[in-house]
Amino acid sequence: MEDTLALDDAARAELLPALLDAAQQNLDGAAAKSLRDLAKARTDIATAMFAMLAKLPVTKATGNFALDLGTDFRHDARTKTVLGIWAEKGNADVKRQARRGLQKI
Amino acid sequence: MGTSSDYTGGTGGNWTPYKHAASNFARHGGGRRAEKVLSRYVAALGGATTAAATGRAAGVTSGQSVAGFGAGVGRDGLTPTLEKLGLGHLVGADRYDVLDGLIETLGGDGGSLEDQAVERAIIEAFRELYPDDAQTYEELEAVTLDQAALIRFIEHFVAAWAYARLLPTLAEKFSHIEDRDTAQQRYAELRERMTKLVRLEIGDRAALDIAWRDAEGAAILTQVIDQLYEDMGDLG
Numbered sequence: 610m611e612d613t614l615a616l617d618d619a620a621r622a623e624l625l626p627a628l629l630d631a632a633q634q635n636l637d638g639a640a641a642k643s644l645r646d647l648a649k650a651r652t653d654i655a656t657a658m659f660a661m662l663a664k665l666p667v668t669k670a671t672g673n674f675a676l677d678l679g680t681d682f683r684h685d686a687r688t689k690t691v692l693g694i695w696a697e698k699g700n701a702d703v704k705r706q707a708r709r710g711l712q713k714i
Numbered sequence: 715m716g717t718s719s720d721y722t723g724g725t726g727g728n729w730t731p732y733k734h735a736a737s738n739f740a741r742h743g744g745g746r747r748a749e750k751v752l753s754r755y756v757a758a759l760g761g762a763t764t765a766a767a768t769g770r771a772a773g774v775t776s777g778q779s780v781a782g783f784g785a786g787v788g789r790d791g792l793t794p795t796l797e798k799l800g801l802g803h804l805v806g807a808d809r810y811d812v813l814d815g816l817i818e819t820l821g822g823d824g825g826s827l828e829d830q831a832v833e834r835a836i837i838e839a840f841r842e843l844y845p846d847d848a849q850t851y852e853e854l855e856a857v858t859l860d861q862a863a864l865i866r867f868i869e870h871f872v873a874a875w876a877y878a879r880l881l882p883t884l885a886e887k888f889s890h891i892e893d894r895d896t897a898q899q900r901y902a903e904l905r906e907r908m909t910k911l912v913r914l915e916i917g918d919r920a921a922l923d924i925a926w927r928d929a930e931g932a933a934i935l936t937q938v939i940d941q942l943y944e945d946m947g948d949l950g
Contacts, residue, residue, distance in 0.1 A: 676911065683918075
């Protein structure tokens with residue numbers, strides 16, 4: 610992650626689409642974790658992550674990622690929007706974890 | 715720890731589907747079958763609320779002690795923490811004596827299956843905290859805990875405790891298990907979820923500064939344990 614943060618803006622922008630793509634394929638995978646860590650450090654990456662999440666089919670949402678959002682981005686207003694949708698439309702586990710996350714916001 | 719010879723769970727009612735699920739998992743393995751084991755185990759105990767409540771007191775009390783110890787080590791170091799626990803005589807002792815003294819002090823008397831689950835979880839948590847190559851007191855004392863490490867230490871204890879409670883009921887079915895990787899994978903998944911639940915509950919609070927031995931720590935650990943059993947119950 611430090612290596613990615615150390616890149617200049619242009620180089621990082623080139624890497625971001627691939628990272629977003631890999632993350633959305635598996636929100637419980639390593640790419641999603643890297644994306645989340647980078648988003649905690651940089652607002653532009655957070656914006657890209659939330660844009661990806663806004664378009665993500667709810668079937669790809671996971672309970673673990675809902676808990677991570679509720680923990681790491683509890684002060685970000687966009688978290689409430691994403692978790693609100695997941696709490697309404699996700700599978701049983703996603704709904705439950707999204708609700709837990711929303712309770713902490 | 716109990717074994718199949720002294721405890722295999724109850725009979726009839728919700729224990730029957732649980733034992734079928736455990737047999738299927740032992741024979742064939744697989745993630746879906748493992749999830750059924752966990753959910754039917756919770757059902758056999760009377761549902762998530764009852765399952766959590768039956769052992770919660772032991773889990774919360776010992777969890778508070780374990781977390782309090784971890785926070786003490788993180789804030790003040792091993793020696794002052796041992797002294798506060800009345801274990802000053804262990805300062806300078808070797809790994810075996812220090813860990814033995816801590817397990818005896820932080821765990822129950824080992825007389826019941828619940829006590830044994832607590833003891834096993836404490837052993838596992840300390841094994842995680844103090845790697846095998848930390849043999850001398852100086853090496854134990856060199857281990858430090860920051861906020862994130864303390865959370866990992868606590869989640870390790872809670873997940874190991876829940877697993878240790880489940881284990882005696884599985885022992886007979888697992889005695890011929892061939893799919894140990896799957897069992898390990900289930901444990902890893904359970905632990906990953908535990909980590910996230912602990913982090914969510916702790917939130918913005920500084921883990922090292924939480925009053926783990928008081929109502930604040932009890933409330934956090936109670937919530938984590940209740941949610942863990944709720945999660946397990948919903949897996950089926």
